[in-house]
Amino acid sequence: MTIDVRRVYDPPDPGDGTRVLVDRLWPRGLSKEDARLDEWCKDVAPSAELRTWFHHDQEARFEEFERRYRAELDDNPAVARLAEQGSGQRRLTLLYAIRDTEQNHALVLRDVLVDYLEAAGSTSAD
Template structure:
């Protein structure tokens, strides 16, 4: 049986994970800002990003990213394949690290992707909310 503190921590985590574009101005409510793309965003100076960290290992493999190409019709299959990648190796470890960050307070996942709802960051947010 979960303690009251464990329940509170879990509920807190599910409410405090957001996904935003890295190009958007930082918001005071962002909490810990983590870039989750494998490649550095074009035209963005590192000091302007205002990141806590850059977590490349949680990003989809280059092969999967190139296959997807942000084609909306491939999103469901992309999400399924990406969840498979998140279950293995360094991506699994990075996912665990992000869960720890989310447990400590608000977490904002940042991506350069234009279509955030169809991005790996949206899939990642869903994965972080599940245990």
Template sequence: MTLRIQRVYDDPTPEDGYRVLVDRLWPRGVSKERAQVDRWLKEVAPSNELRTWFHHDRTLFEEFAVRYRAELDENPAVDELRTIVAEHPVVTLLYGAKDEQDNQAVVLRDYVSMTS
């Protein structure tokens, strides 16, 4: 199993495998054709309340990660993502955030990797 993350704004590559968008909102300025998303799993994204609270403030990232993992513990969509990961040798989680280190896809990748 290979679970990768990538900005949805980056060009798709053959190495991406199965591409899953993990944002609650469709990213601005990206057409569905350009994004080449195989599955939009918005249900696994942080809740609107958590997303709004975090607002990509790096100083809040550690607390955001704790809260998001707590949401994931109760989120049935995680099982759907685990099924996707089990069915494909390479899965790339796509996200729209500008910050490539402190975003929900990083938390989600680590969460799924550690709990699978």
């Protein structure tokens, strides 16, 4: 299985496979119809406290954000559920709303899911 990460505001692509929004809050200005989601998995999003802390200085805090977010995901049963849901698909696309495409929680989550799936079998990340 391949795990992709894309902004939810980008037009859906037929090759997206299973499309999962991984934000705690619904993206502003986007209708549910336009999002074309298969699932909205709020449970794997960073906690409100961590998200607020990170957004005050994203560039300087990303490394620490990643460490804290991984710690939140360690005990989160939604990670296993999401990995298992995606394991039967050829492609899983994690969707997020933040503008930063280089430093965001969906990229961290993708890496966590890849590690989880590699322990159970084979996967790749794009």
